[in-house]
Amino acid sequence: MDFALTEEQRLIVETTRAFVENELYPHEMEVERTGRLRPELVEELKAKAIEAGLYAANMPEEAGGAGLDTLTWLLYEKELGRANYALHWTCVARPSNILMAGTPEQREKYLFPCVRGEKADCLAMTEPGAGSDLRGMKTTAVRDGSDWVINGTKHFISHAEEADFTILFAATGEEETPRGPRKRITAFFVDKDRPGFEVSAGYRNVSHRGYTNAILTFDDCRVPEDAVLGEVHKGFEVANSWLGATRLQVAATCLGRAERAMAHAVDWAATRHQFNQPIGKFQGVSFKLADMATEMKAAELMVLEAGWKYDQGTVTDSDMAMAKLKATEMLAMVADEAIQIHGGMGLMDELPLERIWRDARIERIWEGTSEIQRHIISRALLRPLGA
Template sequence: MNFEMTENQRMIQDMVQDFAEKEIKPNVLKWDEEQTFPVDLMKRMGELGLLGVLVPNEYGGSGFGYFEYVTAISEISRVCGAVGLSMAAHNSLCTGHILQFGNEEQKKKYLPKLASGEHIGAWGLTEANTGSDAMRMKVTAKKDGNEWVINGAKNWITHGISGDVAVVLARTGDLLDSHGITAFIVERGTPGFSGGKKENKLGMRASETAEMIFEDCRVPEENVLGEVGDGFVQAMKVLDGGRISIAALSIGIAKGAFDAAKQYSKEREQFGQPISKFQAIAFKLADMASEIEAAELLTMQAADMKNRGEKMTKESAMAKYMASEVSCRAANEAVQIFGGYGYTKEYPVEKFYRDCKLCTIGEGTSEIQKLVIAREILK
């Protein structure tokens, strides 16, 4: 993209590229095959300021804006989408929720540890039977004296087992009442809170996805985020920002796939010439490059609006929808350009092909993004 980067963006790009090359790339395949969630790597990312990118300096974060955040996630995901996903979930969802809706005491207590990587964050909205339709959630929280008692299970939660701090959405009011849901901070080690089944996934295998179980889990009143009943509205706002991070993740995967395919097309010869000389292949690269830049422009538009504090529900949904679909098309064409070799683990494109699909599902499927966009444009 020809937009001039800010000095911070350039600095972050250089730093993250160097880090990803040295500390992620050599392990990508092993982590993926073994489904290892690299906790030590997360701690190292915390030391580099990558786990509190948007957290102000006063709470121990890097104090950057969304341009820098998009750059950091894209560059990590260019090498490993799974690490990019964990970074996005930690920063935008758990940390982002506490940053946006926590009171001063909660921010001081939790943000420095989340930003430094001492604590890994999780965010629980989804349940086994309520994904897109999160409003019908079954996890309940009932008031007992000055404590809340949480019961039920959350599914598909990034860092559901390894998370040290979780923001959990639970029903405190009537079913389908948009003010019947409340957000709670739950710390690992709280009696009645445990990690459950870890999912065995198609892609994003180095990012832990697991169940969180609550059995008469008691949390103090001071762990309520914002007002009782505001949880669902808060979650929708958190997802507005989160979608920018999934767009950034998608762009990183698309760029990784494009870079690999471009290079391979210049090296691989068939019929006495590099395959890049065949218009069929060159046009694939032209489509990929154009779509990636279009997705990047939409993402930067949403990031710019978020930086300026404007409502960007439509723009972040458009960025997420477009970038995730572009990512899947780019990864698909990259495998095609590699031919049979693209179908093996000798080259990185098969992993991009598996990882990218999550982007059209997590934090709202493509169909749900279209619902959000349609609702906004038809207002």
């Protein structure tokens, strides 16, 4: 097995890391302390990201993106993951690749403007009563003549306040299955200015300050037939076709933050003296570093292997679930131990450790909780045996 990066991959890693350290790090303290991104700062950093070729780099070349393969994209995401989430997600946007499922007309209206930085998208699935159980969603879309009428509520919708349109998933009927009735789901484009569509502020969150969530309310909101993304009743199929690697994206950003926390911990262990010697000389600290490094290596190998298999067309849901599970739980452990090594100083906001520690908590929840990932993994083991 060849673990070496290609020259192109090394260049992408170096370019992205330099951008993160030179352009994003300097603004982290402001975002952490104010909890918001100034619009003028977003535009400034967006322009620099576009100039550097980092904006919408996840998108195919045919859409105007960088056309990165999955493995290279994950290396890019890892470097971006070192910075405050709001900064790298909003200012170095990666439009949802589900936009590729649109018709030529939909691509012109939604996809290409997102790639150019003229528009922003958000994805609306989660509801107050339907998180992991997406089939339990209560938001409905009912056909009325040539329109669809949407009613319902979504919440925890990331950066919806900044988005120009929403990719909405709604129940559009039922089908009979051996386990009883099951809702059929359809995806829709809903422009922010549609009558009956309201975006309101969501909940205050300890993780990812500046990266907002919102509550979306649909009250007899009408959209035309050409707002359907993919086929009617085939919303999950289009989502599964285009959103599968988002768990790997979460995992990759966790790798970057863990490396940043580890670097601080190693530096502190080597330079902080107690009892006339560096604290790294004590097994209570040195063994922590060893365990942290081992967990980081294991998580990185799992994430990059899953990315490589994705490109080969051999990746399984279990591969991606394992990678997401390992990387998110590894980050929680590394962030916690890095703070422990620093003692009280680790909790002060002069260092990024307390932010990394706070931010780590949500990673085991969104894009599928750790429990959901374990369910996927165990199901793959037991189903072939009929269990």
